[in-house]
Amino acid sequence: MHRGQIRVTAGHTRPREARSSRDAVVHDLRDVECRSTRAVMHDYLDRRLPARRVRRFESHMDGCPRCIRAFIDARQTAWTRKAAARNRSWSWSG
Numbered sequence: 001m002h003r004g005q006i007r008v009t010a011g012h013t014r015p016r017e018a019r020s021s022r023d024a025v026v027h028d029l030r031d032v033e034c035r036s037t038r039a040v041m042h043d044y045l046d047r048r049l050p051a052r053r054v055r056r057f058e059s060h061m062d063g064c065p066r067c068i069r070a071f072i073d074a075r076q077t078a079w080t081r082k083a084a085a086r087n088r089s090w091s092w093s094g
């Protein structure tokens with residue numbers, strides 16, 4: 001390895017048109033799926049998500065590490081919030 005040499009290839013950008021249209025569609029669909037998954041994350045945590053939507057949510061989470069990461073963060077926030085609420089009322093159920 002020659003550390004003194006900077007590789008110029010890192011700056012190489014592939015034009016959008018070069019990708020096959022099918023790849024672009026798959027990417028877009030995934031992006032939409034990610035966005036809608038994250039949009040309902042708090043509803044899911046609050047158990048306000050309809051069962052049909054839950055299944056879709058969970059199956060997306062199954063294959064999307066980025067959404068799992070976001071979910072862990074959201075859950076942490078929700079737990080902190082709920083813990084604060086429980087400290088006031090102590091209403092445990094089940």
Ligand SMILES: [Zn+2]
Binds near residue numbers: 034035037060064067
């Ligand atoms: Zn995702």
